[in-house]
Amino acid sequence: METLNTIAEISPSEKAQVLIEALPYIQKFAGKIVVIKYGGSTIQSDADRQEIDPVILDIIWLKQVGLQPVVVHGGGKAITKLLNALGHQAQFVDGLRVTDGPTMEVVEMVLGGQVNKQLVAAFGAAGCPSVGLTGVDGNLLHVQKKQHDGGDLGLVGEVTHVQPDVLHSILAGGFIPVIAPIGVDEHGTRYNVNADSAAGAIAGALSAEKLILLTDVPGIMKNGSVLSEVSAGDIANLIGEGVIHGGMVPKVEACLEALRCGARHVHILNGNERHALLLEVFTKNGIGTLVRGGEQTA
Ligand SMILES: Nc1ncnc2c1ncn2[C@@H]1O[C@H](COP(=O)(O)OP(=O)(O)O)[C@@H](O)[C@H]1O
Numbered sequence: 690m691e692t693l694n695t696i697a698e699i700s701p702s703e704k705a706q707v708l709i710e711a712l713p714y715i716q717k718f719a720g721k722i723v724v725i726k727y728g729g730s731t732i733q734s735d736a737d738r739q740e741i742d743p744v745i746l747d748i749i750w751l752k753q754v755g756l757q758p759v760v761v762h763g764g765g766k767a768i769t770k771l772l773n774a775l776g777h778q779a780q781f782v783d784g785l786r787v788t789d790g791p792t793m794e795v796v797e798m799v800l801g802g803q804v805n806k807q808l809v810a811a812f813g814a815a816g817c818p819s820v821g822l823t824g825v826d827g828n829l830l831h832v833q834k835k836q837h838d839g840g841d842l843g844l845v846g847e848v849t850h851v852q853p854d855v856l857h858s859i860l861a862g863g864f865i866p867v868i869a870p871i872g873v874d875e876h877g878t879r880y881n882v883n884a885d886s887a888a889g890a891i892a893g894a895l896s897a898e899k900l901i902l903l904t905d906v907p908g909i910m911k912n913g914s915v916l917s918e919v920s921a922g923d924i925a926n927l928i929g930e931g932v933i934h935g936g937m938v939p940k941v942e943a944c945l946e947a948l949r950c951g952a953r954h955v956h957i958l959n960g961n962e963r964h965a966l967l968l969e970v971f972t973k974n975g976i977g978t979l980v981r982g983g984e985q986t987a
């Protein structure tokens with residue numbers, strides 16, 4: 690039998706059933722804040738995109754049925770591309786970009802300019818107004834220079850405090866906030882913040898119902914399989930064993946920080962899987978990895 694690819698191939702009663710099955714989740718999550726981290730590894734540039742971004746459509750869907758989505762985006766891939774075009778090498782320590790002054794200029798241009806405006810324009814084109822901002826706007830993300838055992842990371846910021854008033858104003862106005870992860874210290878110096886860390890801190894400060902990290906893998910993987918659930922204790926072991934490394938390290942740290950600060954549920958999903966967000970929020974069998982606080986082994 691041929692695989693069902695489009696909704697047009699599903700019978701009318703099956704279409705209705707899909708909507709009916711979503712009803713309890715729509716009721717449960719009405720009015721709730723969902724922070725979505727859209728990773729740069731899955732954001733296609735305008736030039737590469739052939740269709741409306743399905744992630745943008747999913748987020749609009751969440752809003753239309755009464756949830757309050759807040760988007761925090763990355764853009765590491767685009768930063769590295771521009772740095773290389775300018776003749777600079779990108780350097781990472783434990784998934785964090787070593788950020789000197791000239792690199793910070795590129796980071797701010799790419800995240801606050803190119804990627805942020807691409808996403809805001811995509812929401813607008815799909816009929817849903819959004820407001821783009823960085824963590825500097827409205828004093829959203831207060832940071833201090835991040836200290837790291839692996840050496841001086843330069844202008845990499847660690848979030849010390851989130852001031853979410855600006856987000857509440859944007860949400861109250863009926864807009865989706867779209868946030869680039871740049872923070873500011875008390876002297877006005879801007880810092881490069883890992884987008885997962887920014888999303889975790891924001892989800893905690895908003896006591897979000899869910900923090901969903903969209904990346905380019907189906908979740909936390911071990912021996913080629915996705916772990917459907919991990920606890921804080923599991924994560925410490927997985928990092929110790931080297932199973933979790935690179936860009937996944939700031940991701941899991943952000944998950945635990947969000948849970949500690951008040952976010953209720955945290956998930957890591959594959960943003961390249963079509964409509965992963967809808968499947969996670971509106972169906973019984975969630976997908977990806979659910980991250981839990983606590984020490985018990987999953
Ligand atoms: N145990 C693990 N499971 C899955 N991915 C892992 C793991 N350890 C390291 N990674 C790496 O983390 C990457 C995701 O982080 P990153 O590249 O920073 O993505 P994003 O841009 O979405 O934040 C994966 O593509 C993978 O290479």
Ligand SMILES: CC(=O)N[C@@H](CCC(=O)OP(=O)(O)O)C(=O)O
Nearest residue numbers: 729763764765785786882883884
């Ligand atoms: C300090 C640090 O590493 N900042 C990141 C910010 C962007 C980011 O996190 O983007 P992704 O989510 O796409 O990886 C960077 O410069 O790449």
